[in-house]
Structure formats: structure tokens, C-alpha cells
Amino acid sequence: MRIKDTAEEWRITASETPFTGNKTSVRTDTVVMPDGSAVTRDYQVHPGSVAVLALDDQDRVLVVNQYRHPVRQKLWEIPAGLLDVPGENPLHAAQRELYEEAHVKAEDWRVLTDVYTTPGGCDEAVRVFLARGISDVEGERFEVSEEEADMEIARIPLTDLVRGILAGELHNNCLVVGVLSLTAALAGDGLDALRPAEAPWPARPFEA
Template sequence: MAGIHDVAEEWDVRDGRTPFRGKVTGVRSEQVRMPDGVWAQRDYQLHPGSVAVLALDEQGRVLTLRQYRHPVRHRLWELPAGLLDVPGENPLHAAQRELFEEAHCKAGQWRVLVDFFTSPGGSDEAVRIFLATDLSEADGERYAAHGEELEIETARVPREDLVRLVLAGELHNPTLVTGVLALTATGGDLDALRPADAEWPARPY
């Protein structure tokens, strides 16, 4: 269905301001003109974007991490992931860095699994999930963790088990949910996925 695809578009905006800017994210407030001509206020989170890695080993297990997430007061099972907070950084390089830092792993093969907006009604965050295969332990010393990363747990879980847990409402992290279900949707045809350097209009670098 060639006509079913998202299209970039921007409506008229006035009175744009950023009343709050934190260390990583901020809040943007804008007046946006609706189709009926009325101006409506829209407040949303400014976000640099993120990458995540679905690392799949030779036994069909997915590398997962459990980490405390303060806003939701949960320890969540997740995929290795991180912010695109280095200006101009290649998203693939950022994903490779996160796989090393969070799991001390490297991968011989990389593909784009899926791209998505986390919450397009309230944030401009865009996420790219890479599929990493041909896994091995990284060279050199382990990354020195700090803060909440000090208590990261790791586990390699069969993809089928993760799907069952997602559908049972036991797993909630959006990158893990999206990545595992997207991988399942490939039916094992990984060669049909986009190359690791595929264009990403939401976060050009």
C-alpha cells in the first residue's frame, strides 16, 4: 500500500518559547494554528533522540538489562540504549558505544530494526533500534559504571519468552516491547531489514 506512510509536515507556529531546559531535555511551548484558524497551545518535551540495540546471540536469545527508572518508580527490563547527546554523532556509532558500555559486548553484524517516536503527542523524541548479531565479548577493560548504572543486571532471554511476557503485561519498556515484536514480525528474514547506515530523517546527523 504505497500511500500508507508518515509524511513530514509543519503547521504555522507563533510565540515559541522554552520555559525550562534541563541537563538533557527541555520543555517547549508554542501556539499552533489549527485547521479552523484557531491558535492552540502545545507544550512538549524537547529531546535529543535515542538509540537502542536488540542484541541477538547465536542461540536466539536477546541481551536484556534491568535498570531502575525513577519517573515510573520501576526496575524495568530493557535493551541497551542511550541518548544521542553528542552533536553530530553517527547513530550507529552511538549504538555500538552503548552496547560496549552497558554490556561489554560487540557485534559483527548491524542492521536497522525499527524507528519510532516514543510519544509524538508530547515529545519530539525519536528512537532507532538496531539489530546486532554475531555477538562477542568486547576488548579491553569494562566501562566504569556510575549512578543508576551501578545496579544494572543482565540476562539473555529467548525471544519467544520475551514475546510471551510482553503480551502478558509483565514487560513495559517501549524499546524492548517494540524491538522484540518487530524482530518477531520479520519471520526470521533478517536480510530484509535496512542497512545500519539507512537514512533517518527524524535525526539526520
């Protein structure tokens, strides 16, 4: 049996936004349940994100180490960023993030996977790209600030990342999803069978 997520929207009788931040907000909806009762649901409204699993010709993954204040940890992650512009092409955003965070470009881009990070409390959708044929960008590096100013960059063998994930030593959502998806793709139909970089993304429709 093939299973597939499907679009559906239950009736909303009221909605308010009690908090609005710089990039995200909190919304409270009153939702009608199948039995006719109504409940309130609070959730974070998020613009969406992209992440890049950049794989070099030695099967090493480009990772960055960054402080994340909400969890009070420095996490190893793959380059990622917000979809700041409504309707922005996610591939263009991913290429920008790879350049800004790692000063790297890539020749071959594929969609590795699409995920909702925490669908019980946030509508954030993330598209994780696979980037191959990577090389350094010529010229000066992008000027970073705040947490990114203290960021460390490394290239780690894929097998080491898998071990770290299963050992409970690596926790970033995009890193975990990206690394395990890549491992599954390598063991399955191969990387050339992945979706093209411009594949439709119903969760965050974009302009070509």
C-alpha cells in the same frame, strides 16, 4: 493500500522554553490550526536515542535490568542511550552503548525500526538496531555509575520475551518495539531484508 507518515509543519506564531534541564527541555508553541484558530502545545524537546536488540546464535536477546525513577520500577530493557552529540552517527552511538552497558560488540548491524516514543508530548525519536554476531569485548569493563551501577545483564530467549510482553509483564518501550519487530521480521522477509545500519533517518539527520 500502502500507508506512510509524511513530514508537515503547521505555522507557529510564538514559541518559548519555560524549562531547560541537563539533557532535555520543555517548549511551549502557539500553533495555528487548519480552521485558523490558535492553540498552545507543551512538549518535551529531546535529543533522540538509540537502542540495540543484540541477538546471539541461540536466539537469545541481551537485556539489562535497570531502575527507572519516574515509574518507580526496575525494568528489563535492551541497551540504549541518548544521542548526546548533535549530528552524531546513530550507529556509532549504538555501538558505544552496547559496549558501555553490556561489554559486547557485534559483527552485523541492521536497522530494525524507527519510532517516536510519545509524539503527543515529546519529540524523542529512537532508532532501534538489530545486532548479530555478538561477542564479549576484551579488556576492562566500562566504569558505570548511578542507576547503571546496579544494573543486571541477562540473555533471554526471544520467545520468553514475547510471552512476557503479551502477558503485561514487560513494559519498556524499546524492548517491546524491538522484540515484536524482530518477531515480525523473522515471520516475514527475514533479517537480511532489514534496512542497512546506515539507512537515512529523517527524524535525526546524521553525518556518515
